[in-house]
Every structure is written in structure tokens, then in C-alpha cells.
Amino acid sequence: MSALAHDISLEVNGERVDTRVDARTTLVDFLREALGLTGSHVGCEHGVCGACSVRVNGTVVRGCLMLAVQCDGMRIETIEGVADTGEIADLEQAFIARNALQCGFCTPGMLLSAQELLMSKPRPSRAQIRAHLSGNYCRCTGYQSIVDAVEAVAQVRAPRSSAAREEAEK
Numbered sequence: 001m002s003a004l005a006h007d008i009s010l011e012v013n014g015e016r017v018d019t020r021v022d023a024r025t026t027l028v029d030f031l032r033e034a035l036g037l038t039g040s041h042v043g044c045e046h047g048v049c050g051a052c053s054v055r056v057n058g059t060v061v062r063g064c065l066m067l068a069v070q071c072d073g074m075r076i077e078t079i080e081g082v083a084d085t086g087e088i089a090d091l092e093q094a095f096i097a098r099n100a101l102q103c104g105f106c107t108p109g110m111l112l113s114a115q116e117l118l119m120s121k122p123r124p125s126r127a128q129i130r131a132h133l134s135g136n137y138c139r140c141t142g143y144q145s146i147v148d149a150v151e152a153v154a155q156v157r158a159p160r161s162s163a164a165r166e167e168a169e170k
Contacts, residue, residue, distance in 0.1 A: 006021060048137070105140075
């Protein structure tokens with residue numbers, strides 16, 4: 001640890017973490033190395049591939065472009081935490097059913113990005129799904145099966161979200 005180490009306090013997957021980190025440690029490296037949360041991968045290290053995606057205060061960000069010290073006081077959710085809550089269970093099942101994952105390297109980022117899209121736009125078009133996921137590289141699937149999986153989940157979730165809106169309007 002260098003002289004430029006900082007104390008930080010953050011919430012990771014619902015657990016408070018108080019620690020000291022080197023000022024230059026990226027968020028994804030901190031999560032993987034210090035906390036053993038290896039679901040987010042280190043890919044390009046330039047924020048291009050999306051393999052390092054995590055949620056910070058509810059927004060999907062590139063963990064390789066954010067420093068751990070920047071997250072002081074923030075809420076971090078990794079793929080492990082989101083999966084453990086069951087929030088993306090239907091997406092995970094759709095990815096499996098449609099062979100939307102092969103090597104699995106891109107899958108955590110794809111799932112987090114897909115969930116982000118479905119939370120903000122419950123009925124996205126195929127073009128909107130493709131556009132939203134375009135920042136996540138997949139070298140195995142050709143994307144068709146990933147788009148199919150996200151579209152299938154949207155179709156199943158949409159009636160529930162429509163019914164919930166109608167009930168709230170009463």
C-alpha cells in the first residue's frame with residue numbers, strides 16, 4: 001500500500017465495508033482482489049467491453065474506469081449481489097434457455113445492462129435492446145440469442161408491470 005492510501009466506507013451487496021485502499025486501485029480490482037467478488041471481469045481495461053460492469057448507486061458503470069476511492073459512501077452491487085437477491089433470475093434462465101451465454105466472460109455485464117434497460121423501459125424494441133447492450137462485447141454468441149433472451153423476459157415482465165401501473169392508477 002502506497003502513501004496515497006485512503007480509508008473508505010461503502011456498501012457492497014448490502015454489506016458495509018470499511019477498508020483502506022491505494023488511491024489508484026480501480027473499483028473492479030478492489031472488488032475482485034480485496035473482496036473476492038470475481039463475477040465482474042477485467043477485460044479491456046479501457047471501459048469499452050463492459051466485462052467489468054457493476055452498479056454504483058443503482059447505475060451500471062464500468063468498474064475499470066472508476067477508482068475504489070471514488071466510491072466512498074456509495075452503494076455497490078455486483079453480479080453476485082444482484083443474482084443472490086433473485087432480481088435477475090428470469091434473465092439468467094432466459095440466457096440459459098436461449099444459449100445466450102457461451103464462454104460466460106461477458107455475461108455478468110450483459111445481465112446487469114439488460115436489467116438496467118428493463119427497469120427503465122419495460123417494453124423495449126429489439127433495436128433498443130441492441131442499442132443498450134452495444135457497449136458490452138460478446139465474442140461468442142453473435143448477440144442474436146442475447147437479444148432474444150432479453151426480449152423474452154420483457155414480454156413476460158411487461159404484463160406484470162402494466163397490471164401494476166393500472167392498479168396504482170385506481
